[in-house]
Amino acid sequence: MSRMNIVGNSVPRPDAFEKVTGGKGYIVNVRLPGMLHAKILRSPYPHARIRHIDASQAEKLPGVKAILTPAEVPQIKFHPVYFSPSTAASMIKDMLILSDTVRFAGEPVAAVAAIRPEIAEAALELIRVDYEALPAVFDTAEAMKTGAPQIYEHAPNNIAMHPSFSFGELQRGFDEADYVFENTYRTQRVHTCYMEPRVCVVESDSGGNLTVWSSTQSIFGLREKLAFALGIPVSKVRVVKPPYIGGGFGGKLDMGFLEPIAALLSLKTGRPVRIEHTRYEDFITTARNPIEIQMKTGVKKNGTFTARYAKSILDTGAHTTHGAVVLMVHGFFGFLLPYRCPNQKWEGMTVYTNNIIGGGFRGYGAPQAAFAVESQIDEICDKLKFDPIEFRLKNAHTEGEQHPFDPSFALTTYRFAECLKKGAAQMGWSKRQPAGSGSGTKKRGIGFACQPLWVSGCLGFPDIYEHSGAILKLNTDGTVNLSIATVDLGCGQNTVLSQIAAQELGVPVSAVKVTYADTDTVPFDAPSHASRVTYSAGNAVKAAAGSAKKRVFQVASGLLKAAPEDLEITDGRVHLKGSPENGLPLADVVKRAESPCVNMVPDGMQRTPLDEKGTIMGVASLAPTSNPSPAAVEFVEVEVDTETGEVKLLRVVYAHDIGKVINPAGAEGQVEGGVQQGLGFALMENLVFDPSSGACLAADFLSYKMPTALEMPPDIKCVWVESDEPTGPFGAKSLAEPCLIVPAPAIANAIYNAIGVRVRDLPITPEKIL
Amino acid sequence: MKQVITLEINGERREVAVEPSSTLLHVLREENDLLGTKQACDVGGCGCCTVLLDGRAVYSCMVFAMAAQGKKITTIEGLRKDGKLDPLQEAFMEAGAVQCGYCTCGMIMAAKAFLSSTQSPSDQEIRQAISGNLCRCTGYHKIVDAIRMASTIR
Numbered sequence: 001m002s003r004m005n006i007v008g009n010s011v012p013r014p015d016a017f018e019k020v021t022g023g024k025g026y027i028v029n030v031r032l033p034g035m036l037h038a039k040i041l042r043s044p045y046p047h048a049r050i051r052h053i054d055a056s057q058a059e060k061l062p063g064v065k066a067i068l069t070p071a072e073v074p075q076i077k078f079h080p081v082y083f084s085p086s087t088a089a090s091m092i093k094d095m096l097i098l099s100d101t102v103r104f105a106g107e108p109v110a111a112v113a114a115i116r117p118e119i120a121e122a123a124l125e126l127i128r129v130d131y132e133a134l135p136a137v138f139d140t141a142e143a144m145k146t147g148a149p150q151i152y153e154h155a156p157n158n159i160a161m162h163p164s165f166s167f168g169e170l171q172r173g174f175d176e177a178d179y180v181f182e183n184t185y186r187t188q189r190v191h192t193c194y195m196e197p198r199v200c201v202v203e204s205d206s207g208g209n210l211t212v213w214s215s216t217q218s219i220f221g222l223r224e225k226l227a228f229a230l231g232i233p234v235s236k237v238r239v240v241k242p243p244y245i246g247g248g249f250g251g252k253l254d255m256g257f258l259e260p261i262a263a264l265l266s267l268k269t270g271r272p273v274r275i276e277h278t279r280y281e282d283f284i285t286t287a288r289n290p291i292e293i294q295m296k297t298g299v300k301k302n303g304t305f306t307a308r309y310a311k312s313i314l315d316t317g318a319h320t321t322h323g324a325v326v327l328m329v330h331g332f333f334g335f336l337l338p339y340r341c342p343n344q345k346w347e348g349m350t351v352y353t354n355n356i357i358g359g360g361f362r363g364y365g366a367p368q369a370a371f372a373v374e375s376q377i378d379e380i381c382d383k384l385k386f387d388p389i390e391f392r393l394k395n396a397h398t399e400g401e402q403h404p405f406d407p408s409f410a411l412t413t414y415r416f417a418e419c420l421k422k423g424a425a426q427m428g429w430s431k432r433q434p435a436g437s438g439s440g441t442k443k444r445g446i447g448f449a450c451q452p453l454w455v456s457g458c459l460g461f462p463d464i465y466e467h468s469g470a471i472l473k474l475n476t477d478g479t480v481n482l483s484i485a486t487v488d489l490g491c492g493q494n495t496v497l498s499q500i501a502a503q504e505l506g507v508p509v510s511a512v513k514v515t516y517a518d519t520d521t522v523p524f525d526a527p528s529h530a531s532r533v534t535y536s537a538g539n540a541v542k543a544a545a546g547s548a549k550k551r552v553f554q555v556a557s558g559l560l561k562a563a564p565e566d567l568e569i570t571d572g573r574v575h576l577k578g579s580p581e582n583g584l585p586l587a588d589v590v591k592r593a594e595s596p597c598v599n600m601v602p603d604g605m606q607r608t609p610l611d612e613k614g615t616i617m618g619v620a621s622l623a624p625t626s627n628p629s630p631a632a633v634e635f636v637e638v639e640v641d642t643e644t645g646e647v648k649l650l651r652v653v654y655a656h657d658i659g660k661v662i663n664p665a666g667a668e669g670q671v672e673g674g675v676q677q678g679l680g681f682a683l684m685e686n687l688v689f690d691p692s693s694g695a696c697l698a699a700d701f702l703s704y705k706m707p708t709a710l711e712m713p714p715d716i717k718c719v720w721v722e723s724d725e726p727t728g729p730f731g732a733k734s735l736a737e738p739c740l741i742v743p744a745p746a747i748a749n750a751i752y753n754a755i756g757v758r759v760r761d762l763p764i765t766p767e768k769i770l
Numbered sequence: 771m772k773q774v775i776t777l778e779i780n781g782e783r784r785e786v787a788v789e790p791s792s793t794l795l796h797v798l799r800e801e802n803d804l805l806g807t808k809q810a811c812d813v814g815g816c817g818c819c820t821v822l823l824d825g826r827a828v829y830s831c832m833v834f835a836m837a838a839q840g841k842k843i844t845t846i847e848g849l850r851k852d853g854k855l856d857p858l859q860e861a862f863m864e865a866g867a868v869q870c871g872y873c874t875c876g877m878i879m880a881a882k883a884f885l886s887s888t889q890s891p892s893d894q895e896i897r898q899a900i901s902g903n904l905c906r907c908t909g910y911h912k913i914v915d916a917i918r919m920a921s922t923i924r
Binding site: 010012013015016017019020021022023024026028029192193194195196197244245246247249278279489490491492665666668669671672673674675676677700701702706708709710712714716 | 804805806808809810811812813814815816818846847850855859862863864866868869870871872873874875878893896897898900901902903904905906907908909910911912913914
């Protein structure tokens with residue numbers, strides 16, 4: 001099909017009807033006959049050794065079916081991150097399903113399965129644990145000091161890793177600079193706040209085979225991590241794909257404690273076991289890592305960088321989880337790569353503390369970096385009296401250049417400058433007033449921030465899966481079943497992939513149905529993360545559709561008396577190229593392929609050619625050929641009440657080089673949600689802890705403040721720059737993460753413009769303004 | 771000690787055995803299979819479990835089931851009349867207000883109570899009305915669009 005009549009349109013979500021009428025497909029709704037409910041006993045101590053566990057009283061409670069303690073758990077050290085192989089050298093394996101040492105307040109100690117959740121809960125109270133409290137540390141600077149409590153033997157001074165990269169000659173760069181800027185920026189711990197809690201049901205059979213339902217961002221990731229931690233082959237684990245989940249945002253990008261605990265309890269009892277996190281359990285087991293960024297930058301009077309140095313200290317809590325990869329993405333995509341500079345050095349430290357563990361969160365280290373980098377650029381421009389747009393353009397990469405991360409790619413399509421110019425025009429940037437120049441108590445300001453370089457997947461990153469697959473099968477009524485492992489987190493992955501399949505095959509999008517899938521039946525897909533699905537999974541779906549189409553043409557060529565290469569499909573009809581009237585419904589071609597070899601007709605028997613027989617399908621499993629960079633810029637207008645310190649976000653303009661918009665309404669939804677999460681990160685959200693005990697003090701939605709409809713700006717505009725990426729499906733690149741990377745620094749820069757005060761630590765609460 | 775009570779749910783009288791401590795949310799989901807009402811926090815902090823009690827929007831996790839006796843309970847499953855969707859359900863689909871969808875049913879119920887008492891609401895009034903319901907995907911933008919849209923076709 002040559003016309004773009006499906007891709008580029010806001011086709012409705014196939015799952016919307018089900019979701020507005022109740023949404024049966026969420027994993028919280030999975031109920032199996034004989035299912036038990038499990039609860040996890042968690043340590044009140046941030047650091048302790050378990051001397052003894054006495055579960056005898058709990059076992060006697062009527063309704064209790066099994067209790068799990070560390071002694072019965074395989075002691076295989078694992079890392080929980082879905083996108084990286086369990087054996088990857090770059091990943092730190094420091095977790096056990098249950099250990100005799102706990103390292104954060106809330107770490108699992110034991111678990112109970114019972115016929116009802118309240119019984120399991122009551123049984124937890126009856127388990128006696130004899131803890132030997134160990135000294136604990138909650139601050140990265142304290143943790144690195146000599147004599148600090150050591151959390152692991154493998155990490156002297158609690159430093160889990162300390163990567164360092166440099167290019168050019170840093171000192172020479174600083175010597176050549178006309179000005180040198182040194183600042184420290186700090187970001188806080190925030191939570192993804194997906195609305196559906198983490199929940200799983202695990203069923204086992206007598207052969208020890210497991211079937212798993214979980215609210216997860218990756219079915220293959222969970223299969224591999226669970227098999228590894230239990231010490232069983234992957235073929236003994238079948239993970240069923242959720243039709244949809246209630247949000248993820250990176251927070252369901254690793255195996256939780258819940259899946260292996262439910263699996264072991266199911267193996268022990270022979271019954272299905274369900275575990276649903278309370279919101280408290282969600283809050284303490286995945287969060288964005290706080291990072292302190294010490295940054296030193298040398299610039300010439302003419303506005304070019306001569307040297308850039310940063311040291312980033314990441315609090316990874318009690319286990320590394322994502323803390324190793326978040327740090328690397330932060331360093332490379334947050335600091336080193338977005339702008340050109342001949343002399344650069346970055347070093348990072350992932351530091352263990354007895355704080356809660358971190359997780360993935362949309363942007364994955366880049367929001368922390370962008371806050372520092374984009375704030376400091378504005379500070380530099382202020383000092384140099386340089387236009388912030390000009391400054392960024394002067395130091396930015398340009399279209400056609402070699403990709404700064406992987407030299408085997410090029411920035412073939414890269415319209416950062418266009419994003420800046422169009423966004424500025426839409427915001428009315430030229431009317432911006434000098435910082436703090438407004439009169440009255442309520443002062444307005446505008447500002448912006450950029451994520452000049454990002455990813456459309458993970459190709460080129462070490463130790464990260466990137467391939468995707470799809471099976472596309474045609475039915476005799478002209479409809480299409482699309483089987484993919486890709487999980488729809490809510491972003492509309494199923495919609496966009498259906499559009500790509502429909503466009504490539506030439507059928508209406510309503511003819512494509514994303515079907516049941518599990519790890520036994522569909523090809524591998526890397527997780528739904530890293531802004532990768534439209535680009536990477538989209539290419540696999542397009543390839544599968546293309547291969548099915550080829551077969552359609554082979555079968556149809558006999559029926560239409562034409563060469564396969566002269567055929568095309570439009571709106572579900574197979575026809576000669578350019579003449580849609582000379583053709584037949586796709587359904588007829590499929591029926592022909594599926595028909596008996598010999599058919600009884602009024603005149604007798606009719607034979608059909610054997611080489612037309614067989615289900616028409618397309619299968620693909622492939623890695624994309626590149627990792628093209630999108631570019632993002634967000635302009636915002638704020639109003640600061642200088643009497644109360646309250647900041648109101650009034651207006652947002654978001655400009656993004658997306659390659660090609662597949663679904664405009666879905667794309668706008670990504671931006672609007674990104675503004676909500678970014679506004680929360682900038683001004684409101686903070687997962688605060690008691691500094692003496694490590695206890696989480698904001699582990700529910702009453703004390704953890706995220707934006708409601710009232711805090712949101714009424715005016716959010718999207719500016720799409722369509723650069724038509726040649727390696728992307730129908731020209732598409734990625735979108736999701738930059739929407740949340742740019743808001744915080746844009747808001748910080750706008751606040752500076754309003755009141756002339758620079759805040760370098762998030763969140764920017766009224767106390768800091770005053 | 772369980773006690774048998776009668777609840778009127780979506781126009782149907784149902785006998786259920788409940789503990790005095792059972793919340794309406796628990797009874798709807800676990801005893802009546804009405805899975806459209808979601809649990810996301812269980813402390814009245816998110817609004818995913820919003821249902822109507824005599825037409826008023828309540829967090830069903832904050833209401834004891836026993837306290838709902840003698841009142842008309844409406845859940846998302848009760849909005850569809852004769853197979854026809856409520857205008858709010860249509861509008862949520864039309865406006866693209868559904869992403870992950872986990873907050874959607876609670877959001878629609880909050881909007882239902884609001885629209886039954888407010889004619890031609892302003893956007894600010896709509897935002898106020900759903901400010902007790904959290905959404906993490908949409909930024910509320912298209913949700914406000916959907917409620918405005920539904921308010922005109924009521």
